[in-house]
Amino acid sequence: MTTRHARPLIALLPGDGIGPEVLHAARRVLDALAFEAEYIECDVGWRFWQTEGDALPERTIRALESCDAALFGAITSKPATEAEKELPPELRTGARRYTSPIVRLRQHFDLHTAIRPCRAYAGNPRNIRDATDLVVFRENTEGLYGGIEWRTLPEPLARVMSDPEHGHPDRMRRWFELGLDQVSLSTRFVSRPGAERIARSAFDYARAHGRRRVTLLEKPNVLRETGGVMTERFRAVASEFPEIDASEANMDAACTQLVMQPERFDVIVAENMFGDIVSDLAAGLVGGLGFAPSGNIGDRFAVFEPTHGSAPDIAGQNLANPIAMLLSARMMLEWLARDELAERLEAAIAGLIRDGLANTRDVALPGEPVATTGQITDRLIDRIQAHAPANPEPARS
Numbered sequence: 001m002t003t004r005h006a007r008p009l010i011a012l013l014p015g016d017g018i019g020p021e022v023l024h025a026a027r028r029v030l031d032a033l034a035f036e037a038e039y040i041e042c043d044v045g046w047r048f049w050q051t052e053g054d055a056l057p058e059r060t061i062r063a064l065e066s067c068d069a070a071l072f073g074a075i076t077s078k079p080a081t082e083a084e085k086e087l088p089p090e091l092r093t094g095a096r097r098y099t100s101p102i103v104r105l106r107q108h109f110d111l112h113t114a115i116r117p118c119r120a121y122a123g124n125p126r127n128i129r130d131a132t133d134l135v136v137f138r139e140n141t142e143g144l145y146g147g148i149e150w151r152t153l154p155e156p157l158a159r160v161m162s163d164p165e166h167g168h169p170d171r172m173r174r175w176f177e178l179g180l181d182q183v184s185l186s187t188r189f190v191s192r193p194g195a196e197r198i199a200r201s202a203f204d205y206a207r208a209h210g211r212r213r214v215t216l217l218e219k220p221n222v223l224r225e226t227g228g229v230m231t232e233r234f235r236a237v238a239s240e241f242p243e244i245d246a247s248e249a250n251m252d253a254a255c256t257q258l259v260m261q262p263e264r265f266d267v268i269v270a271e272n273m274f275g276d277i278v279s280d281l282a283a284g285l286v287g288g289l290g291f292a293p294s295g296n297i298g299d300r301f302a303v304f305e306p307t308h309g310s311a312p313d314i315a316g317q318n319l320a321n322p323i324a325m326l327l328s329a330r331m332m333l334e335w336l337a338r339d340e341l342a343e344r345l346e347a348a349i350a351g352l353i354r355d356g357l358a359n360t361r362d363v364a365l366p367g368e369p370v371a372t373t374g375q376i377t378d379r380l381i382d383r384i385q386a387h388a389p390a391n392p393e394p395a396r397s
């Protein structure tokens, strides 16, 4: 990855709840690795919605446009009606709609590929399946989460959908009989370039990382058109990677297989919502959300974040597991081509888990000692410093 700046410019987006705590841990660890970078902290989160009516202010988007990458803590999202109530009275005009900042970032910066590794680190007492070591490639801008939906079905749209030539008059009859104001609609858009891009990202990754199998999770026997395009483009890309085993599975059946035989999966490709679901399921196999990092990758910019939310129930108590955030920082280092730093961080995290020292409350078994976010970060920093090379890797850009 060629960065805009010789010393990469990294945006820190703390967000809400435990976001600032785990992001602080990541910053300390990156400093301990002597990662040469510039940082800017940007405003994002619920309190900006409450005060300005925008959880992702325009000034933050402008600042991000000059950055190489961002580290995102976590964000609180609430349903539209609750969000409206928390606006200051003068902004409660009904004109503002709350949209999750991370969804807006994905769309504004075309962060088309979400990468979500799930690895069962040896020694993690919360592993359900020790054999799990997979990476989910989730399409991040299209599909069922594309954001095109209606609470009540607009009549012009319903008319087009029941048009005898292009639509489905038989199936639409039921909705007209029910009354269009009783019917809501969410769409699933899949573009050919989008389907091809996510498949290619997965195969490129598999080739670069020596992974042997890429599996498409879809449901083309039911979602014939969009699932059909996903399958068709997947097969086209797969033909360019003869050394990699390309397989396909129905999304529902794959959930069972994942729990029973996770070793059958290596790299997974999926549409937006399917990818979201399967990556959360896989996170459950390897100790839960505290171990699930992610990267939202575009062509020139990427945002790295733990997949967990803001965990308001434990916020501000030094209880959060920072590992998902730290593994996200590791992914950022790899994306910035700081491979040696990424490997050192991975090795330090794996060692800490192996030695039973990554024991936040979500990890420790009943009756076992529990460590705070800060203690775990301190231990990791000690480990990194104890294994520091005599001549650190010079920054490449």
Ligand code: ATP
Pocket (backbone or CB within 6 Å): 017, 018, 075, 076, 077, 289, 290, 307, 308, 309, 310, 311, 312, 313, 314, 319, 320, 321, 322, 324, 360, 362
């Ligand atoms: P949000 O509204 O921000 O999505 P949430 O509580 O609905 O918040 P999560 O934040 O993902 O969803 O939390 C789900 C559960 O997992 C909570 O009980 C939370 O305490 C726990 N949890 C999430 N992340 C962590 C973490 N890093 N360390 C420890 N526990 C966590």
